[in-house]
Structure formats: structure tokens, C-alpha cells
Amino acid sequence: MEDTDRLLMERVRKGDEKAFEMLVARHQRMVYSLACRFMNDEHEADDIAQETFIRVYRAASSYVPTAKFSTWLYTIVRNLCFNAIRKRNTARILPLDDEAVPEPVSPAASQLEVLLGNQIRDRIAAAVAKLPENMRLAVLLHKFNGMQYDEIAEIFQCSVNAVKLRVHRAKAILAAELGDLKDET
Amino acid sequence: MRTRECTGVRDLLPRYCEDGLDAPEISAVEAHLASCSECAEFRNRLVSSWNLLDSWDVPDPPLGFSGRILARLHEERRNVWLRKALPAAALLLIMLGLVWLSVSSDRERSDNLAGRTLTSPQQVVGQPPASEEEIIATLELLEEKEFYDNIEELKKIDYLPLVDEKENGRDNRDNRSQALEVYSS
Numbered sequence A: 001m002e003d004t005d006r007l008l009m010e011r012v013r014k015g016d017e018k019a020f021e022m023l024v025a026r027h028q029r030m031v032y033s034l035a036c037r038f039m040n041d042e043h044e045a046d047d048i049a050q051e052t053f054i055r056v057y058r059a060a061s062s063y064v065p066t067a068k069f070s071t072w073l074y075t076i077v078r079n080l081c082f083n084a085i086r087k088r089n090t091a092r093i094l095p096l097d098d099e100a101v102p103e104p105v106s107p108a109a110s111q112l113e114v115l116l117g118n119q120i121r122d123r124i125a126a127a128v129a130k131l132p133e134n135m136r137l138a139v140l141l142h143k144f145n146g147m148q149y150d151e152i153a154e155i156f157q158c159s160v161n162a163v164k165l166r167v168h169r170a171k172a173i174l175a176a177e178l179g180d181l182k183d184e185t
Numbered sequence B: 001m002r003t004r005e006c007t008g009v010r011d012l013l014p015r016y017c018e019d020g021l022d023a024p025e026i027s028a029v030e031a032h033l034a035s036c037s038e039c040a041e042f043r044n045r046l047v048s049s050w051n052l053l054d055s056w057d058v059p060d061p062p063l064g065f066s067g068r069i070l071a072r073l074h075e076e077r078r079n080v081w082l083r084k085a086l087p088a089a090a091l092l093l094i095m096l097g098l099v100w101l102s103v104s105s106d107r108e109r110s111d112n113l114a115g116r117t118l119t120s121p122q123q124v125v126g127q128p129p130a131s132e133e134e135i136i137a138t139l140e141l142l143e144e145k146e147f148y149d150n151i152e153e154l155k156k157i158d159y160l161p162l163v164d165e166k167e168n169g170r171d172n173r174d175n176r177s178q179a180l181e182v183y184s185s
Helices: A002-013 A017-039 A042-062 A069-087 A109-130 A133-143 A149-156 A160-178 B004-017 B023-035 B037-055 B065-119 B121-126 B132-149 B151-155 B172-184
Strands: none
Touching: A002 A017, A002 A042, A002 A069, A017 A042, A017 A069, A017 A133, A017 B065, A042 A069, A042 B065, A069 A133, A069 A149, A109 A133, A109 A160, A109 B037, A133 A149, A133 A160, A149 A160, A160 B004, A160 B037, B004 B023, B004 B037, B023 B037, B132 B151
């Protein structure tokens, strides 16, 4: 995978648009979902994901494969996500109470499942959104993008232990926030 | 009741769940969990909340995601080309304008000259030629002027009886004439 990415980047550097399309196709889902979970907003995630690949294309001529391509890619996502968060003057308030979720009058069994699923998803999103930015991104990269602690440390330019500490603290916070959900489901 | 030991074990639990502890630590944690139901419950919450994150689905990137990126890149490239081409075009126009102005003014001047030679040939032809005496007188005047201009050089000659330029209220030109007379005699 990594070798393929490097080869594709080499071709992109030479102006091969097809190679760029392939690169986008390989990573778009992971980049978009990371941005989506981090920002908890699909539109913002779309903007961030697009901008990420635009930057990849722009930087292709100067790209030196010193690190893994994915590490480099997620560093771009991280910077864009943090910039976007900074642009938000006020923190996004998620609907935590049941009143905010539209409730059907007489839900059928399948609808009830969907509703329950939505509620759980909202609870998870809200709990993750409460985490500090660095902690949140470390958790998402570790949990959903399958990154090891040392790779995340490279993205954050910090020690592996610092990343471990962040993830462990995040786990404790999430346990406090979401620990009761297992009983509800 | 939560003890100091509970706090210590809870700090270790995230690493315990990741198999990140060494054998003595594992033994200590397991011994505590066997005797403390609260910490055992916390361990369960830690695991269940982390596993619950797996149910957090996010949508795929919107349709036409890569197409929009490519469109943006094409747009960007076009803008870059325009940004480079516009100043060049403006410069070219300015240069062309300057060349046109220069050519038209040259033509006007030559037309005027041609007009003059055509309209007043008699004035030039009909003027009487200067006599030899007049030419010599003019040349002498010129030489004299040159001599006056070089009077400073004459002052350096020891035996030249120089007259103070301010003497008797005469002006510089009179002094020069006097000096000339003395020198020529």
C-alpha cells in the first residue's frame, strides 16, 4: 500500500492526473471519515477532505518520501481540522437531550432501531466532541484509521508515550461518558 | 469506597486492556479487580465504551467527490495561468503603445522638417556667405574666450605680473584683459 502510494506520488509529481485520481480514490474515504468524526459536520468534513487532496497535489512537486505517505496525509488533515476548529468561534453544541431528536408518534420496530441507533451515535459523537482536540484526533486515528501510536506521534511531532497517555485518558473519559450505554442497548 | 489503590489501578487499566503491562503489574491489577467491584465495573465500562465506538458510522464521501477536486484543480491552474498571462499581456500592450507613440512622433517630426525645406529654400540659399574676416573674427573671439577660461593656468606662471582681480573695483573680465596685455607685450 505504502509503496503504491509513493509510486503514485511520483507519477503525480510528473503531472499524471490519473495517478492523482487513483490516490484520491484510495484515501478519500479515510480522510473524509476522519474529518467527519473530528468536526462532526459533513459539510466541513467535505471541505477539509477536498482541501487535503488539493494540498497533496500542490505539494507533489516538493514531496520527499521521508515518512509514510499516510502519515504525511493525516498531518495535512490534522492541520486543516485544527484550523477549522479555530475558525469556529463558539463550540458546537450537540443535541444531548432526547427532545432534540425528532420522535415518531408510533414508531415501528425498525424505526425504533434506527432511532435508537441515531441516539447512540449522537451520544458517541457528543462524548468524542468533548475530548480536547489533540486527544480527540489521537483517538480517532488510533481507533478508526488503524494508526499505531508511533505513527500518531509522528503526526503530532511528540513522543509515543505522550500519545499513549492521551489515548488512555480519552478512554477513561469515554468510559465515564458512555459506560452506561451498553445497558441501554 | 475508592482508595488510593483504586486510583492507581484505574490509571493502569487502559494499558491493562491493551496488554501493555508487564507481568507483576498484571498480577497486581487482577488481584485488585477481584476484590474491588467498582474498579471491575470501571474496567467493563472502559472496554465497552471503547468497543461502542465501532458502531459510530459516518457517511461515505459525497458523490462526485474526486470530480470536484479535479475541477478545483483545473480552475486553480486556469487562474494561475491568467495571473501570469495578464501582466505579460498588459506589459506587451504598454510596449506596443510606446512603440506606436515613438513611430508617430518621428513621422510627425520628419514631416515638419520636410515641410520647412520645401517652403523656405530661398531663405537658406539666398543668405550671403560669411566673409573670411568675419570667420576669423569669430574664431579669435572663441580663442579669446578659451584663453579667459584658462586664466587660472596663467596665474601659475611665476613671471606673469598678475593683477588682483578685485583691484580698483574692476570686474574680472577687465583684469583678464590687463593680464593679457601684459603677457602679450
